Amino acid sequence: MSASATATATFALAALVGLASFGGVAVLAVAVVLLGVLVAAGWPDLLDLPARRSSTGVVAAVAVAAALVAVFAVRAARAEGSQVAGVLGHLPAVAALALLVAFGHQLLRRDGRPRLVESVTGVVTAQAVVVLGAAWVAVPTTYAGATLAPVVLAALAATSAVAATTWPLRVAGPVNLLVGAAVGWLASSVTALLGGGGTTALVGGSAAVSEGRWAVAGIVAGLGAGVLVSAWRALSVRLPAARTLPAAFAVAAVPVALGGAGAYLVGRLLLL
Template sequence: MTPPATATTTLALAVLVALAAFAGPFALALALVLLVALVAVGWPALLSLPSPRGTTAVVALAGLGAVATGTAVVGADRDALGAGPLAGVPAVAALALLAAFVHQLARRDGRPRLVESVSGTVTGQALGVLAACWSAVPATYAGAPLAPVVLVAVCAAAAVCATSWPLRVAGPAAVGAGALAGWLAGSATVALGGAGIVPPARWAVAGLVAGAGAGVAVAAWRAHSARLPTAGALPAAFAVAAAPVCLAGGGAYLVGRLLLL
């Protein structure tokens, strides 16, 4: 899969998550399950990790557990936001870390490349946990309109990173494109009447901050994944495409809770 095709896949996944954010917790959970599945299946191939089936299993369990926990809290009681809709996710992340070590203990291949396997597995689990943060975004002060604002910035930065420009050019350009796209998307949200209870003046600022953050994340991901020889081969390429959308979940939730008050 070429970089433009990977960026197009990122765009498709971002559109799916943005639309699902308006469709309700269950639809959003299904979209997040797809993200987690793409990362879990492609992650061992992307990093050429030993014991790929076990790695896929523990990465999938971490992501699915975090999505289920976040969706259950938000869907059951929106008034529980005072305690945080993601209050149970840290416990899932802790159990996932233990599962990563149990997976290593259960290996029967002599455990070659042990440190590489553990670090790679935990990193994949972190992506799944960050993806689960999208489940709480519609329940923030900003509501569902925040999802497309952040994801527009992700797509803009991914498009820049899909070019053949060297990283020293594409990196700053991705940050700038993300910030500009986020600012424009935030301003468009106000113009279209989607500001909700949030002061309109804060949407552009939040879009700018979230967009710049998305640009940094996407550029950093390109710097890492572009060096991997398996990045263009399926199913690793799907993990490469899904990762930016997963990474943006945590940032979107922080913006919704801290900036858009």
């Protein structure tokens, strides 16, 4: 799978999550689970981990659990009239339990446990990626609303296209920052002009988010996307399996998944 095809897959996944953000919490959760499954399916091949099938199962189970916990938290907060701040309060517990599951997985291996440290480290890292991806479920509940997701995802898609070029990282990295900031600003400006950022909480109250705040949020989100995609390219480009299926789909899905936590922070902290 070529770099351009991987970038195209990233664009398609970003579009899927962006559209799902307007479809309700359950639809968005399904999209998040799909991201997690793609990461889980390709991660063991990408890192050449032992016990690949069971490693995939463990990561996929954590992805589903994190998405379900986020869904239940959002629905409970809406039912109780709670504020948005505590919606993702249970995800750290999911991450902690996932760590225990990763150790339990190693205890159940029957292959003599070769490369034990490598296996644990790889599985735990993938679990962290899918848990952070579950933050997308809560993005529509932030002050920015569901329209924040397309802004962040547009920056991710644009920077992924830059990362797919043959430019060396010393060139692609700075260009990614510029492209991310520009696309983030443009997308957020369009959103503000269309009146996309109206609701500010899970329940009650609505205060229009100013165009200035949208612009700042878009630039920050774009810069974050540039850093994320550039760092992921630097880490993944040297891996021998990075362009083989299903590892290439994991490479495509990881930036989109990791963008969920950043989008949530932008929506909570910059678009008050």
